[in-house]
Amino acid sequence: MKRSLVVAAVLGAAAIVAGDGRAAPATGGSLPSDPALALAALDRRIADLDAEEQSDKQELARLGNEVAADRTRVLVRGRAFYKLTRAGLLPVGGGFGSLVSYAMRVERARRLLVTDVQEESRLRSRAGQLARELERVARDRVSLASQRTAMDAARLAMEDEQRRQAAFDKAFQSSSGAGSDYVAVYGGSGFVPDAPSGGFSAARGRLLFPMVGRAEVRPAHREGTDGPGLEIHAPVGTVVRSVFAGRVAFADRYGPYGRIVILDHGDHYYTVSGDLDEIDVKIGQDVGAGERIGTVGDDGQGPMLYFEVRHGSQTVAPGAWLGL
Numbered sequence: 001m002k003r004s005l006v007v008a009a010v011l012g013a014a015a016i017v018a019g020d021g022r023a024a025p026a027t028g029g030s031l032p033s034d035p036a037l038a039l040a041a042l043d044r045r046i047a048d049l050d051a052e053e054q055s056d057k058q059e060l061a062r063l064g065n066e067v068a069a070d071r072t073r074v075l076v077r078g079r080a081f082y083k084l085t086r087a088g089l090l091p092v093g094g095g096f097g098s099l100v101s102y103a104m105r106v107e108r109a110r111r112l113l114v115t116d117v118q119e120e121s122r123l124r125s126r127a128g129q130l131a132r133e134l135e136r137v138a139r140d141r142v143s144l145a146s147q148r149t150a151m152d153a154a155r156l157a158m159e160d161e162q163r164r165q166a167a168f169d170k171a172f173q174s175s176s177g178a179g180s181d182y183v184a185v186y187g188g189s190g191f192v193p194d195a196p197s198g199g200f201s202a203a204r205g206r207l208l209f210p211m212v213g214r215a216e217v218r219p220a221h222r223e224g225t226d227g228p229g230l231e232i233h234a235p236v237g238t239v240v241r242s243v244f245a246g247r248v249a250f251a252d253r254y255g256p257y258g259r260i261v262i263l264d265h266g267d268h269y270y271t272v273s274g275d276l277d278e279i280d281v282k283i284g285q286d287v288g289a290g291e292r293i294g295t296v297g298d299d300g301q302g303p304m305l306y307f308e309v310r311h312g313s314q315t316v317a318p319g320a321w322l323g324l
Helices: 002-017 035-084 095-171
Strands: 216-220 229-233 239-241 246-254 258-264 269-279 292-296 304-311 314-316
Touching: 035 095, 095 246, 095 258, 246 269, 258 292
Parallel strands: none
Antiparallel strands: 216 229, 229 304, 239 292, 246 258, 258 269, 269 292, 269 304, 304 314
């Protein structure tokens, strides 16, 4: 379903970018529903426009030479016709036969001149038509290039979203906890609690609070998230810390969570910290309890940290784990 929505968004973006919706010969027709086929169809149309532009430019260059040659003929025959019709050159002394012959030469010169003028007019008209076609081709190319850019961006966004989805899902598929060479570091409030034996599950009710200082906490179940979770309201930039030692399984932007860090605490226990402004850890990095992982951000709902605890892929109520 997600893929079909992305495809619809891709094609919708292409339709919007197309401008006023008028279908030109090179750009008209619907695009295939498959993004790859739609991109291939756009590439073919762009190639057709390139070929049409090349052909029109070649014909326009040829017409330019023909117009220049025809113009030269018009000037030469115009001068000849003018000389023939000058009053002082009429063959008045050669008799009727000479007059008739003269009249025939004048008429032939006139017809040739008219033919050349008409041909020049036809060539210039065709040149004007080609110039308009080239302008239309340029507009169509801009439209298609914009569609191509929009669809490319949508395709890359879809691939990036699929990558993030795969990485997000993969983060909950295996659990290793911190590395064997890991040394727990506690801090933040200045209080150094004893590391509970028995791992994360033994720390239920004794996990560190995700940030130091005063914060307002309320249960939340956000649309698009598995929930339940906690919205922990604090100023933007407040340091967010690890509630228990673990290894970073995911650190990126993801859907309704915004910028998010997932820590793997071993035995398939995870904590999820979302709506971050900054992410200060990298995937695979070992972090200690109380160690900084990022800062509070604001994704448009007010500055807060969105916090979840998960066992496997199931979200569990986090309040009890934090002793709330």
